[in-house]
Amino acid sequence: MDKHEHVCVCKGVSYNEIEDAINNGAQTYEDILEETGAGSVCGGCIERVDEILDRLVIR
Numbered sequence: 001m002d003k004h005e006h007v008c009v010c011k012g013v014s015y016n017e018i019e020d021a022i023n024n025g026a027q028t029y030e031d032i033l034e035e036t037g038a039g040s041v042c043g044g045c046i047e048r049v050d051e052i053l054d055r056l057v058i059r
């Protein structure tokens, strides 16, 4: 996945921004939502956000 690619098209949130949120302590989809707004419009990106969380967060 391109790091500048929009993960959430509705809110214009890039992979990089999600990665930053995770580096700032976000551990769940709700944390990402709060920090970036990703998923708050159509919800179509929630699965992609979850995949990034699975990849980057040690749970």
Ligand code: FES
Pocket (backbone or CB within 6 Å): 007, 008, 009, 010, 011, 038, 039, 040, 041, 042, 043, 044, 045, 046
């Ligand atoms: S693509 Fe993220 S809310 Fe629509």
